[in-house]
Amino acid sequence: MPRERDDRRDRQLFGDLAAGQPAALAEVYDRHQAPLFRHACALTRGRADAEDLVHAVFVDLAAMGPELLGVRQPASYLHRMLHTTWLDGQRRSITGERVIEHVASVTPQEFLPVSGESIDLGRAIAMLPAEQREVIHLHVVEGFSFREIGGLTGVSMFTASARYRLAIGRMKQQLDPEVPEIKDAKDRS
Amino acid sequence: MTRTDIENRIREIEWPAASATLRSRVLASAPAAPPVTWSDRVWFSRTFRWSVAAAVVALISVGQWSGSSLADPATAEAARVRTLAIEAGLPADMAESLARQSMVARGAQSPSARTMALQQFIEKDGGH
Numbered sequence: 445m446p447r448e449r450d451d452r453r454d455r456q457l458f459g460d461l462a463a464g465q466p467a468a469l470a471e472v473y474d475r476h477q478a479p480l481f482r483h484a485c486a487l488t489r490g491r492a493d494a495e496d497l498v499h500a501v502f503v504d505l506a507a508m509g510p511e512l513l514g515v516r517q518p519a520s521y522l523h524r525m526l527h528t529t530w531l532d533g534q535r536r537s538i539t540g541e542r543v544i545e546h547v548a549s550v551t552p553q554e555f556l557p558v559s560g561e562s563i564d565l566g567r568a569i570a571m572l573p574a575e576q577r578e579v580i581h582l583h584v585v586e587g588f589s590f591r592e593i594g595g596l597t598g599v600s601m602f603t604a605s606a607r608y609r610l611a612i613g614r615m616k617q618q619l620d621p622e623v624p625e626i627k628d629a630k631d632r633s
Numbered sequence: 634m635t636r637t638d639i640e641n642r643i644r645e646i647e648w649p650a651a652s653a654t655l656r657s658r659v660l661a662s663a664p665a666a667p668p669v670t671w672s673d674r675v676w677f678s679r680t681f682r683w684s685v686a687a688a689v690v691a692l693i694s695v696g697q698w699s700g701s702s703l704a705d706p707a708t709a710e711a712a713r714v715r716t717l718a719i720e721a722g723l724p725a726d727m728a729e730s731l732a733r734q735s736m737v738a739r740g741a742q743s744p745s746a747r748t749m750a751l752q753q754f755i756e757k758d759g760g761h
Binding site for chain 1: 655
């Protein structure tokens, strides 16, 4: 699924968007909505929340203006925006400005694939903490390196890599109960 | 089950797609961005930023080069020798020649030793 990113075309589109061309936003949306929506699903585990998150990212992008001219890696930039928007939403919910209690109540089955074997895998992913789901998704599905993931989630490359190893270990344990349980005391971030 | 097995199975998962209405929602609610001015284009241009960085580096190196020539110890010492010789009553052309010689002979002795030697010579000679 990871595909080559065409940064040059994306930069052109960002320039057009900064110049106020509405067609550019439509093209940016068409090029990036799928990976962003998958990323949002990995974070929120709810379709409605994921759509709200993606919507917020594109609205922010359209309002940004001249700053878009300085963006060098648009795909990473969009994923970073999505991560930041999600984080802001989490902080607001924690401080009580908004009440979002649905994360725990959303059933992971909403995103599970149809085939029998993958259902367990989907559940295993859904049971991971959000940061680990995110790194699994960005690395395996979208093809970002740990350095890029660190950059767009605001942690070091080593933390991103540690989260990934921890997530894989947990999934192994859940998919095969004979595997010894993973201790995640080190993953404090 | 290895890590590669898990990764391959994750790649096979069919992730959900956004609904068709999301696109129209995004396009309908996107606000108009503030207009881009020529100064924005210059400020965010990569060429401009590289030029500024290169200019700063050039200014720093030029400043260091000119500063180092002014503070060159050989020149400073030659000037000191010239002044000392003139103060001791030597004619200007001889003072100049002494100063030149002190620069040529530089390296054989330390600057302070040469100045002291000159001072001793002048004292012995009595300025004549």
